[in-house]
Amino acid sequence: MHRIGFVCVIVIQLLSAASEAEEGCEKFAWSLSRERAWFAASEKAAVVAGESLTAVPNAAFNVRLQPASEASFVLPPERKPRSDGGFGGIVRLPALDRAGIYQITVSDEAWIDVVQDDRYARSVGSTGRSDCSALRKSVRLELGPAPFVVQLSAVATPIIVMAIGRAD
Template structure:
């Protein structure tokens, strides 16, 4: 190997070793329909751990959910998509929203999201998902009114998942 080619290969290898997983796969992470840099930062900042039945501390932020087997959960409303056998889920609440707004719920991995207000499932307004983006899988937008919200996560293959809630930009 020529000395200059060896130096170039070494520089490339060193630059790749220092790259973060998100940077290493920047292409997939940039293909969401809207910017999820805020959610990605929340997930990378070690969000607080919550279990099913808990309430988020605020209406903007993330949590690391410790999930339960879906067959043992009492969903407020049956999930729109029946969860597969031997998958996991959680039911969490939010503090009351102050004003009507479009909110997005973002997951770090594969799973189904149902949002409920006043005992009724809210239809999603928009969806964006990408496979291959480390730590971000999907984001779903919902038009919500003031008041508390229940978020149901189901169909997750792992026992933990990060979830983020925040107003859409």
């Protein structure tokens, strides 16, 4: 009888911890419900760092990064990585339909730079949570109707999930 009670307590604690982790997903500075749905999709397109996409995906996609020592960037990352290890890379994207505020959201800790017209795009905000299992960080940037490059650096894993969308 004591074993059943002990097992029930463990199950309740595990469910509570999972629920708290999902509650963290509701505490970003802005709503990421669209991105959470995109990230939850079982099928995601795969992109290799350095690729040029023909359209901005209307979904989350996996980016296979390069070891930091092999990664190349259009401009040096604005923030120097804390170590020489890790992964990084770029994804080239076509011109947007219209200028505005766009957000780039990633699944893991990463430094995100966006280069447009040979200069860094202006960030207008960022939000991050370590207590959300699906999403880690989202950055909002002011982008014009021109091609742009997303640069990811200081990533601990070789694959990161990313989504790009117009800010609501």
